[in-house]
Amino acid sequence: MSGLIKKVFSLLFIYAISSSAFGADSVTVRKYRAIPRVYTLQYAGNLGFVSGGLGYSLLKDKVRVGLFYGYVPKVFSTKAIHTLALKGTLNVFKSRAGQDKLYIGTTFNMETGNNSFLKLPDKYPKGYYQTNAFHFTVFTGVKSFFAVHDRKLKGVEPYIECGTVDTYLYYCLSEKLSLLKILSLSAGLNLKFK
Numbered sequence: 002m003s004g005l006i007k008k009v010f011s012l013l014f015i016y017a018i019s020s021s022a023f024g025a026d027s028v029t030v031r032k033y034r035a036i037p038r039v040y041t042l043q044y045a046g047n048l049g050f051v052s053g054g055l056g057y058s059l060l061k062d063k064v065r066v067g068l069f070y071g072y073v074p075k076v077f078s079t080k081a082i083h084t085l086a087l088k089g090t091l092n093v094f095k096s097r098a099g100q101d102k103l104y105i106g107t108t109f110n111m112e113t114g115n116n117s118f119l120k121l122p123d124k125y126p127k128g129y130y131q132t133n134a135f136h137f138t139v140f141t142g143v144k145s146f147f148a149v150h151d152r153k154l155k156g157v158e159p160y161i162e163c164g165t166v167d168t169y170l171y172y173c174l175s176e177k178l179s180l181l182k183i184l185s186l187s188a189g190l191n192l193k194f195k
Contacts, residue, residue: 046187140164158191
């Protein structure tokens, strides 16, 4: 278990470095720069049945970086599954009004559950399987921004994403599976604060 704790702290350390490296996204310096300005609730999308995250808008909101916690209840698995993920997105196109955006992104996930392991169990031959507690995902999505006239809340962003996990992508290419069989959809809502 101590190895798992080290991995979690390593993941959080990488996140802290990445958020501080991109921290100077505007000329004015905020008094509380470390406080995340984007809070997210997401359904599905390879992060869990439901997930929540907090993050930062960088480079005039062209880039987003966030830390997510996901959960799959025991009802949908033999054992409850918990995930931690670093999620990054990059806007690639926006509408003329600037409120609708097409973006691409990736996550680095760490999963704990009944079928994941950081070290190969002794029951498997050495080199037969790789550890499966860590995964990368790739996705694309569309979001729309709706301004809110509030003292603290800047606006809300509903979004829809379509993506896949690195392992599924590997099997799609090596086994020639249909791309439709490896894709997953998700929907979520970002709350952007001033």
